[in-house]
Amino acid sequence: MWRPAAPPYTDLVPARSPQTGAPLITATGLYKRYRKTVAVDRLSFDVRPGVVTGFLGPNGSGKSTTMRLMLGLDHGEGQTLFDGERFSDIRRPMNKVGTLLEAKPFHPTRTARNHLRMLASANGVGDKRVDEVMELVGLGTVKRKKPKGYSLGMAQRLGLAQALLGDPRILLLDEPTNGLDPHGIHWMRDMLKHLASEGRTIFVSSHLLSEMQLMADELVVIGRGTMIFNGVVDQFVRDFTQSTVIVRGPEAAGFVPALEGAGAEVAKGKDGELVISGMEIGAVGHLAFTENVELSELSTRSASLEEAFMSATGSTEEFVAAEPPTAPATEKADGADNA
Numbered sequence: 001m002w003r004p005a006a007p008p009y010t011d012l013v014p015a016r017s018p019q020t021g022a023p024l025i026t027a028t029g030l031y032k033r034y035r036k037t038v039a040v041d042r043l044s045f046d047v048r049p050g051v052v053t054g055f056l057g058p059n060g061s062g063k064s065t066t067m068r069l070m071l072g073l074d075h076g077e078g079q080t081l082f083d084g085e086r087f088s089d090i091r092r093p094m095n096k097v098g099t100l101l102e103a104k105p106f107h108p109t110r111t112a113r114n115h116l117r118m119l120a121s122a123n124g125v126g127d128k129r130v131d132e133v134m135e136l137v138g139l140g141t142v143k144r145k146k147p148k149g150y151s152l153g154m155a156q157r158l159g160l161a162q163a164l165l166g167d168p169r170i171l172l173l174d175e176p177t178n179g180l181d182p183h184g185i186h187w188m189r190d191m192l193k194h195l196a197s198e199g200r201t202i203f204v205s206s207h208l209l210s211e212m213q214l215m216a217d218e219l220v221v222i223g224r225g226t227m228i229f230n231g232v233v234d235q236f237v238r239d240f241t242q243s244t245v246i247v248r249g250p251e252a253a254g255f256v257p258a259l260e261g262a263g264a265e266v267a268k269g270k271d272g273e274l275v276i277s278g279m280e281i282g283a284v285g286h287l288a289f290t291e292n293v294e295l296s297e298l299s300t301r302s303a304s305l306e307e308a309f310m311s312a313t314g315s316t317e318e319f320v321a322a323e324p325p326t327a328p329a330t331e332k333a334d335g336a337d338n339a
C-alpha cells in the first residue's frame, strides 16, 4: 500500500552557495487583460530567499495568470527576473526555477518514474536524481505505476518531484496543497519550510488561509489583480485587523459602563467574557484597578490570517455568493450572552 514518507527528511537536496548572489524573484509591472477583464493590474513585488512567500487572493483575483505571466507562458506586459534573468533566457530553467502550475500534466502511458526520467534526461539530470526526488516526495514505492492511477494528492507530490528534479534554488508553485488530505497538507507545509530553510526562494499560491498562516513567512496578497499587501504575515494581520482585549471576572458585567465611559467598545463574548476594542490592555488593567473591579483574566486576542484576508479582500472579491439561508432563530446557544 502506498504510504507517504514521514519527516525528518534526509537532506537529499543539498544547499549550494549561489554563483551570482542570492536568487530571488523580482516582478515589475505585470499586466494582463482578457478583453474587458483586467486580470493582472501592474503588479510589482519581490520574493526573498530563505522564506516561504505565500501568494494569496480570492478566486479569480489573478494568481494563476500572474504565475503564467512570470514564466512568460501568457502574453502580457511587465517583466519578471529570476536571480537577474527572465525565465525564457535561462539556459537550463529546470536547474534554476522549479514550477508546479497544475496537477496531473503527466504523460498518460508512461510510469511516473519514466515520465520524470524523460524530463530529466532532456535537462542533463541523471536517473539517480529521479529516484531521489521520488523518495523525497514519498512516491518511492509507487514510482513504477502510471500517474493516471494516482490520486490528486499523489499527482501533486509528483508535480513537486518534477519541480525539484533540477535541484532549483527557486520554486514557483500554484496551489500545491490542492487535493491533499490533512496529512498531505501537513507534509507539504513541512517540505516547503524545509526547502526554504536551505536558502531556497519559495513562492506558493493557496486559498487555504489557515494553512498559509502556518506555512508562509511573507505574503503577496492581491484582489482583482491589484496589490493589496506585500510583507510579513504578522504585519498583514496587524494592518488589516484590530486586536481586542479580553476580560473575565465575577464583576465583568458591572465593568462595562466604566469601559464605555472611557471610550472603549465592548461586546459580550463566550461565557461572560468581555471583548474590548479601542483600548490598550494596559489602560484596561489600570481602569479595573481604579474602579476596584476583580478580574480573573486580562489578555489580548489577535485576529487570524483568515480574518485579515477577509478584511483586506472583502470588497475586491470577484465572485460573491448569496448569504446561505439561516436557520430560524428559535433558541440561543447554551450559556451565550448571559453575562
Ligand SMILES: Nc1ncnc2c1ncn2[C@@H]1O[C@H](COP(=O)(O)OP(=O)(O)OP(=O)(O)O)[C@@H](O)[C@H]1O
Pocket: 034, 037, 038, 039, 057, 058, 059, 060, 061, 062, 063, 064, 065, 066, 207, 318
Ligand atoms: N483564458 C482566459 N480568458 C478570459 N478570461 C480569463 C482567462 N483566464 C483567466 N481569466 C480571467 O482573469 C481573471 C483572473 O483569473 P485567474 O485564473 O488568474 O485567477 P486566480 O486567482 O488564479 O483564481 P482561482 O483562485 O480561482 O484559481 C478572472 O477574472 C478570470 O475569469
